[in-house]
Amino acid sequence: MPFALYLLALAIFAMGTSEFMLAGLVPDIAADLGVGLGATGLLTSAFAVGMVVGAPLMAGLARNWPMRSSLLGFLLLFLAAHIIGAVTDSFAFLVATRVVAAVANAGFLAVGLTAATSLVPAGNKGRALAVLLAGTAVATVAGVPGGALLGAVLGWRATFWAIAVLCLPVAAGVLAGIPERSRGTDTVARPHLSRELAQLxxxxxxAVMLLGALVNAATFGSFTFLAPLVTGTAGLAPLWVPVVLVLFGAGSFAGVTVAGRLSDSRAGTVIAVAGPLLCGGWFALAATADCPGALFTLVCIQGALSFAVGSTVITRVLYEAAEAPTMAGSYATAALNLGAAVGPVVAAFALDTGAGERGPVWLSGALVAVALLLAAKVRAVLTASPVPIAADG
Known part of the structure; x- marks a missing residue:
């Protein structure tokens, strides 16, 4: 894999840490700003909404901009949003900064995904996507638990400052490793933007975008509220929250790594095998969350299965959007984050039911069950030979 691809993954690590870190900070933010747990969980949804809206918007605006300048601009906007978020005392303003950070993240990821697909041979889109998503997985292994630990020791604002600082070496890496070439200067004529949008x-x-959104809604619905599950249902001390997040992240890294080698040619097999296990795993976790041993084991397994299934489906989005070479990355980003927006919202309602802290996990199982029904309907799409994505530069 090209070195520039790993630089993009480093940036995705920083942004993934920011996107996921609230899973370990929800109780502290709620207490500091005087809002409820469910409302605080909506910070994740605000970020995801910004990603959903920002991905196609930013990809469309930046499709003719120089690649390095686009990536650097989005990264600096992301940094500024975290500095402002770290100093605000207003929950509403914090929500606004999360939306701005998400739009910047969406622009970076949409451009980055399209860039990644142009850096590898036509049949290796799944492996390139796996490298980028490995940045997200490592964020859950190291960044998010580290942020939760930092928040537990120094307060949640310290994690926002840490993300801002982390952006600085990433910006230097983008300047050093990404070519300053226009995404519009390529040897293959690009379709008009209207034709690319018509692919939707x-x-x-x-169908595959909806499937990816459902799987990711299940993932984010439970992930956002893991901290209350650990400290409430399992009755563990807050310092155990980073441990659980590390286990989830370790599983997700393993899942995306394995799936990256299979999603180009065996997407149907991955979903047929891992999908039912993912569904059953959520129900098992909901039923046994009061047992720390079961909680630790199942969280790791669910991380692996969630990222294996999710990354495989998103790879299919890239292939199905083959005729939208500059916008395919934004469609994949939108699918991922539509689920990330909806998941915590409906999970917040589940949190306030009689199921309590287990409610989001029961809901995740139900969402994956719906996804499996849809996957059965579109099995031909998932098992079809992938159509190479047109190179964009």
Whole structure:
């Protein structure tokens, strides 16, 4: 894999840490700003909404901008949003900074995904995506638990400052390792933007985008509220929250690594095998969350299965969007984050039911069950030979 791809993964690590870190900070932010747990969990949804809206918008605006300048601009906007978020005392303003950070993240990821697919041969899109998502997985292994630990020791604001500082070496890496070439200067004629947007009318593309959104909604619905599950249902001390997040992250890294080698050619097999296990695993976790041993084991397994299934489906989005070479990354980003936006919202309602802290986990199992029904309907799309994505530069 090209070295520039790993630089992009480093940036995705920083941004993934920011996106996921609230899973370990929800109780502290709620107490500091005087809002409820469910409302605080909506910070994750605010970020995801910004990603969903920002991905196609920023990809469309930046499709003719120089690649390095686009990536650097989005990264600096992301940094500024975290500095402002670290000093605000207003929950509403904190929500606004999360939306701005998300739009910047969306622009970076949309451009980065498209850049990644142009850096590898046509049949290796899944492996390139796996490298980028490995940045997200490492964020859950190291960044998010580290942020939760930092928040437990120094307060949640320290984690925002840490993300801002982390962006500085990433910016230097982008300047040093990404070529300053226009995404519009390529040897293959690019379709007009209207033609690329018209791909969203294709049922096959919409089906795999919806499938990815459902799987990610299940992942984020439970992940956002892991801290209350650990400290409430399992009755463990707050310092155990980073341990659980590390286990989830270790599983996710393993899952995306294995799936990255299979998603190009065996997407149907991955989903057929890992999908039912993922569904059953959420239900098992909900039923046994009061047992720390079961909680630790199942959280790791669910991390692996969630990222294996999710990354495989998102790879199919990239292939189904083959005729939208500059926008395919934004469609994949939107699918991922539509689920990340909806998941915590509905999980917050589940949190306030009689199921309590287990409610989001029961809901995750139900969402994956719906995803499996959809996967059965579109099995031909998932098992079809992938169509190479047109190179963009």
């Amino acid at each position: 009318r294709h049922p096959r593309l919409l």
